[in-house]
Amino acid sequence: xxxxxxxxxxxxxxxxxxxxxxxxxxxxxxxxxxxxxxxxxxxxxxxxxxxxxxxxxxxxxxxxxxxxxxxxxxxxxxxxxxxxxxxxxxxxxxxxxxxxxxxxxxxxxxxxxxxxxxxxxxxxxxxxxxxxxxxxxxxxxxxxxxxxxxxxxxxxxxxxxxxxxxxxxxxxxxxxxxxxxxxxxxxxxxxxxxxxxxxxxxxxxxxxxxxxxxxxxxxxxxxxxxxxxxxxxxxxxxxxxxxxxxxxxxxxxxxxxxxxxxxxxxxxxxxxxxxxxxxxxxxxxxxxxxxxxxxxxxxxxxxxxxxxxxxxxxxxxxxxxxxxxxxxxxxxx
Amino acid sequence: xxxxxxxxxxxxxxxxxxxxxxxxxxxxxxxxxxxxxxxxxxxxxxxxxxxxxxxxxxxxxxxxxxxxxxxxxxxxxxxxxxxxxxxxxxxxxxxxxxxxxxxxxxxxxxxxxxxxxxxxxxxxxxxxxxxxxxxxxxxxxxxxxxxxxxxxxxxxxxxxxxxxxxxxxxxxxxxxxxxxxxxxxxxxxxxxxxxxxxxxxxxxxxxxxxxxxxxxxxxxxxxxxxxxxxxxxxxxxxxxxxxxxxxxxxxxxxxxxxxxxxxxxxxxxxxxxxxxxxxxxxxxxxxxxxxxxxxxxxxxxxxxxxxxxxxxxxxxxxxxxxxxxxxxxxxxx
Numbered sequence: 001x002x003x004x005x006x007x008x009x010x011x012x013x014x015x016x017x018x019x020x021x022x023x024x025x026x027x028x029x030x031x032x033x034x035x036x037x038x039x040x041x042x043x044x045x046x047x048x049x050x051x052x053x054x055x056x057x058x059x060x061x062x063x064x065x066x067x068x069x070x071x072x073x074x075x076x077x078x079x080x081x082x083x084x085x086x087x088x089x090x091x092x093x094x095x096x097x098x099x100x101x102x103x104x105x106x107x108x109x110x111x112x113x114x115x116x117x118x119x120x121x122x123x124x125x126x127x128x129x130x131x132x133x134x135x136x137x138x139x140x141x142x143x144x145x146x147x148x149x150x151x152x153x154x155x156x157x158x159x160x161x162x163x164x165x166x167x168x169x170x171x172x173x174x175x176x177x178x179x180x181x182x183x184x185x186x187x188x189x190x191x192x193x194x195x196x197x198x199x200x201x202x203x204x205x206x207x208x209x210x211x212x213x214x215x216x217x218x219x220x221x222x223x224x225x226x227x228x229x230x231x232x233x234x235x236x237x238x239x240x241x242x243x244x245x246x247x248x249x250x251x252x253x254x255x256x257x258x259x260x261x262x263x264x265x266x267x268x269x270x271x272x273x274x275x276x277x278x279x280x281x282x283x284x285x286x287x288x289x290x291x292x293x294x295x296x297x298x299x300x301x302x303x304x305x306x307x308x309x310x311x312x313x314x315x316x317x318x319x320x321x322x323x324x325x326x327x328x329x330x331x332x333x
Numbered sequence: 334x335x336x337x338x339x340x341x342x343x344x345x346x347x348x349x350x351x352x353x354x355x356x357x358x359x360x361x362x363x364x365x366x367x368x369x370x371x372x373x374x375x376x377x378x379x380x381x382x383x384x385x386x387x388x389x390x391x392x393x394x395x396x397x398x399x400x401x402x403x404x405x406x407x408x409x410x411x412x413x414x415x416x417x418x419x420x421x422x423x424x425x426x427x428x429x430x431x432x433x434x435x436x437x438x439x440x441x442x443x444x445x446x447x448x449x450x451x452x453x454x455x456x457x458x459x460x461x462x463x464x465x466x467x468x469x470x471x472x473x474x475x476x477x478x479x480x481x482x483x484x485x486x487x488x489x490x491x492x493x494x495x496x497x498x499x500x501x502x503x504x505x506x507x508x509x510x511x512x513x514x515x516x517x518x519x520x521x522x523x524x525x526x527x528x529x530x531x532x533x534x535x536x537x538x539x540x541x542x543x544x545x546x547x548x549x550x551x552x553x554x555x556x557x558x559x560x561x562x563x564x565x566x567x568x569x570x571x572x573x574x575x576x577x578x579x580x581x582x583x584x585x586x587x588x589x590x591x592x593x594x595x596x597x598x599x600x601x602x603x604x605x606x607x608x609x610x611x612x613x614x615x616x617x618x619x620x621x622x623x624x625x626x627x628x629x630x631x632x633x634x635x636x637x638x639x640x641x642x643x644x645x646x647x648x649x650x651x652x653x654x655x656x657x658x659x660x661x662x663x664x665x666x
Binding site (some may be wrong): 017074137138139193194195198199200201202203204207211214215248249250251252253318320 | 362472528532537581
């Protein structure tokens with residue numbers, strides 16, 4: 001069984017910088033035609049110069065003529081002039097509530113402070129990408145943030161708002177309430193629940209933000225993906241951390257899935273008899289929604305077992321992927 | 334400010350065996366008059382000979398003339414003759430659902446298989462201690478088990494049943510439904526929620542079973558302890574694992590609190606103006622409930638800062654305590 005995917009896109013990717021990016025960027029560019037690159041470096045990527053410079057470093061690290069990095073800028077108050085310049089350089093602007101996740105300390109403290117910039121973005125048709133978590137109890141953070149999405153979607157009806165890495169059944173429902181809401185979902189949130197993170201042994205390599213939720217949440221996400229929901233897109237949120245930052249006293253949040261994402265998704269969609277929906281999930285929905293025209297790249301996958309490496313190493317870095325040391329039933333060919 | 338506690342008891346303690354026990358047992362016997370010793374070794378402590386031998390090893394490891402180990406046997410089907418013999422040697426019998434926690438693989442698979450033994454225990458007045466978790470979703474396991482407690486409490490009305498290490502508001506409520514139910518609660522479940530384990534960085538040294546729950550659960554446990562509920566007792570569930578088993582890819586469940594438990598409890602009860610309730614919580618309730626007459630030992634605590642060590646080391650073992658490297662406002666003197 002061979003499956004061809006045309007121009008697969010990862011709509012939410014962390015490439016980091018420096019040596020870590022040199023290790024992980026080629027693992028994404030090998031199997032995707034493009035990816036939306038997150039801006040939460042230290043300091044954040046928050047002006048045109050930083051976007052241009054980071055884009056060049058991404059391209060250098062990928063060492064690939066095809067791969068298209070869709071850059072993002074870190075949300076702050078931008079002037080109309082700044083946004084005009086940024087619009088030429090970025091795919092969208094990523095909003096983080098201050099302190100919600102890795103390197104988000106400079107994020108938004110109060111949503112009302114964001115309104116002026118959001119108005120200009122709406123006029124200029126620049127998509128807004130949001131890490132949607134409150135500062136509440138860890139299992140409630142996404143659900144508590146949904147009212148912010150409702151408010152934004154109502155007040156900026158022509159702004160495309162993407163709920164990044166959704167993890168709850170409630171977020172899936174919300175997607176159907178507003179035409180201007182879209183969402184990405186990760187590989188791990190289609191597969192795991194909090195049980196996999198902390199139900200047996202504690203498994204740091206499955207710890208991420210938002211944290212994996214309840215079985216009924218995973219089921220709702222999976223059904224939405226398998227059913228071909230046109231505003232639900234694959235975004236890996238692949239987020240590498242050095243092994244010493246994961247297997248440690250205070251483990252950093254992030255699951256590294258970039259190199260296994262497409263075979264693992266093929267296995268999942270195959271298992272549910274939904275392989276015909278995978279092209280839309282990993283490319284078609286995003287192209288239609290955002291009007292993207294990604295580079296041509298055909299990725300071929302085969303229903304044949306693949307042993308996931310224990311770790312990926314290089315440039316002095318070592319990163320453990322999800323499913324490390326396990327066999328998955330599909331592979332890239 | 335000086336506080337004297339008379340014959341404090343830890344009603345739920347894991348001492349392990351061998352070198353680990355040599356390291357941790359003196360840290361309990363230094364500040365408690367006695368403790369209920371859990372039987373989940375490999376193989377489990379499940380006959381009179383094993384109880385006697387383990388008790389002697391515990392006494393040797395403590396190296397203390399006062400400390401009283403209240404031994405337990407691992408629940409299995411016992412004959413009347415076996416229970417007659419055990420009654421002389423143990424404080425109670427500990428029931429684990431198979432696979433619910435560390436070294437519980439030999440536990441009970443179906444509660445109906447336990448009935449004959451429970452009937453004899455009831456007649457002989459041997460307390461039943463229970464690790465009360467289902468095999469469901471990690472946040473629901475205790476709540477799902479409460480019907481088993483209801484059933485046991487109803488069908489064995491003269492059997493004293495202790496719900497070990499309760500973690501939910503629902504379990505606190507259940508305590509008031511049946512006179513023959515009692516409960517222990519740990520230090521950590523009075524202090525932390527899942528947010529502390531996985532809300533920021535992942536913190537393996539706060540990972541235990543049952544996992545810490547929601548803020549409203551912690552609040553209910555704390556209020557029950559502070560109010561002096563007569564059937565709620567302190568049981569640390571202090572559960573040492575070597576540092577390499579905690580800060581690892583698959584972290585073992587257990588929080589090591591034995592050496593800091595009394596000062597940390599004093600700080601907590603002091604903070605809430607309930608220092609007068611601490612004696613009951615750490616000794617009086619257990620003595621009244623079980624008719625214990627523990628060795629005389631007066632433990633003195635002072636409201637003066639104590640720096641918790643980063644780790645306790647010895648006998649080739651290294652264990653990280655809760656609050657490692659932190660300052661707590663009370664100390665043992």
